[in-house]
Amino acid sequence: MAEKVLFSWIGDTDLRAAISDMPLDAPISSTLANFSFDRVILLCSYPKARSAPYIDWLRRQTADAIESYQETLVSPVDFESIFHAADKHLSAFKKANADISILLSPGTPAMQAIWILLGKTKYSARFYQSSKEQGVQEVKIPFEISAEYTPPATKLTTTQLTELTNDGVSSNAAFENIITQNPVMQRLKYQAEILAKREVPVLIQGETGTGKELFARAIHNASSRADKPFVAVNCGAFPSELVDSMLFGHKKGAFTGASADRQGYFQQANGGTLFLDEFGELEPSVQVRLLRVLQEGVITPVGAVKEESVNVRIITATHRNLMQAIHDGHFREDLFYRVAVGVLSLPPLRERQGDIALLADALLMDMAKQDVALINKKISANAKNIILSQLWPGNIRELRSTLLRASLWSSEDAISADDIKLALFDRPQNNASLLDKDISQGIDIQNIISDLVRHYIPKALAHSNGSKSKAAELLGLKNYQTLTNWMDKYDVK
Structure with a gap:
């Protein structure tokens, strides 16, 4: 069974509950009194001097495992820094296939907006809210959205994408044909x-x-x-x-x-x-x-x-x-x-933040030039969320062929999430080759470690735009100096 994990920002009402003489209807403690979770991940932008006593108090109120993380934000209403803080913690649990829930009530409106954006797109989360009038309840967000984080970039050129399949590149391809906002x-x-x-x-x-x-x-x-x-x-x-x-x-x-x-x-x-x-x-x-x-x-x-x-x-x-x-x-x-x-x-498609949904739309439009049945075809929000959740090891060529297969199954005006799921291939996991080597024949464990280090450190540096501190954090290393030592040891350029 998947681990049940609750995420929440710590709000001012929560902090005051730990020092108040009168019981307060604080969102986090009220939620944990009504629902049980395997782990509770709390994010806090208040000073640690205020949050630490509250965490100690909360642990005495519940049997759930409490973890707290200090997050430095530009401000409590800065969408970008809130996004990065929330996405960082959610992504770690998505990889572990956790059952993710989010408590919306604590925090600023900007924090709540980011929770909804991430929980409805990348992470398929359950939502809870707590209020004095309604108590604690699971809530349904009655709309579907699809969104992808888009880093700052220059204005996108709107020239159509040309063929990207093997042998399919147009002879008059120009830089305008390379569609990107990454x-x-x-x-x-x-x-x-x-x-x-x-x-x-x-x-x-x-x-x-x-x-x-x-x-x-x-x-x-x-x-x-x-x-x-x-x-x-x-x-x-x-x-x-x-x-x-x-x-x-x-x-x-x-x-x-x-x-x-x-x-x-x-x-x-x-x-x-x-x-x-x-x-x-x-x-x-x-x-x-x-x-x-x-x-x-x-x-x-x-x-x-x-x-x-x-x-x-x-x-x-x-x-x-x-x-x-x-x-x-x-x-x-x-x-x-x-x-x-x-x-x-x-870079591979999975590292081109902001481009995957953009390319999916452009590729479908390009296919419509060859098949009139696709002229008015769109990709639904739920289908885009499935597309955004994939790693696309075959890159743009795989994305195009997947859309082409999905369009064959689609009988509606929009390609649905089910159409995309039917068009995707089940891929075997790579862990077997790495973890199931025949030890009786002898292995070179240093080479295995070296391969992993040389594979992931450049990816982390690319993802963090060259910041060693951020790359070290992504890799679970203590600091940038530890990362530098690993790069020197394994000759990572």
Whole structure:
């Protein structure tokens, strides 16, 4: 059974109840006298000198486990600081699948508004209120809302989102096609626009489905090579025996089956841009030959005796950690530094605060261009809440395919929460591979710890916009110095 947890701010009436000679109808103590919870999480913005005696008093009034946390707010009516304080504590219990309840009565109207916003969207909470006239009761909020925290950002461009599925990026993709209101993505768009005006090689890093080709095409289309070819190549699909022919071309009769001259990708992209997707999949032998081309600007087609000059701008993309691949001896360091001049690291969709619901609407609108049945289709508030609660490991590509499946099941004007649930796939948990290793064969526990540290510290730093103090708090570490020590120990850049 899920743990029952009650959340509340501590109000002035609650504090006075502990020192009053007369019994007061204080919201928290009244609620705990009428309802039982496994844990009670109390947030307090009053000085600890006032809250500590109250907590001691309250623990004597109830058998429920009481936990209190001091929260420093800009003011008791500052929505942003109240949001961050409440969301931080609620999120910890959502991960544990707790049965969350919220007491609305204590605190300022701004605190109550944030409780309702979070409890109706991200956390599916029960609500309680306490008053002298009505006593303590569970209340129903008779409306549905969908909301996502949106950090401050520049004004959103309203140009429609283009295809983001594999092989679906529009040939005339531009930076306006990259829909976002997330500050990190806004900065990446700005950096990409600068790179478009330069002739330097570009490396785009990011998980599968984050829009690497969309960025590559936008850079090409905004560059001086826009009227020249853009050739996209999947390096993971190279047959080892044909890779030279595919990249550099061949002459007739060069090998069995070579019935005519054939241009390679470098020749096809001459004067324009060659986009090498899945760059981290290149075999070591291919890396050597590619390095020579990038250094000297010449190729030799298979079967030819003379070199040919090529003028190609290289944009590469990978979902792999190439620095780790270099460390492991799987990727050439000299090739990496040849292509990694302008580097863009695209965040996964789950880290793009403010963008998920925005992209869902834009993707559905884009699909309506191809299917007239979707022209007036909307996404309901409850469906958006389901969408916002997902991690989207497949990123934008997964979101698009999920919406497409949901639209097939939907028979109403709006895609419902049930439609989205039917369209989602059940994913196996990753804990088995981490926690169920065969100890009889021996394990390297230091490597396991190192992998976890290198995975989560960069995510925490990205989420906290580089603040080590906030990242340490997210990771449960004592302070930023502890975080720094971990980064030094495990060589986290």
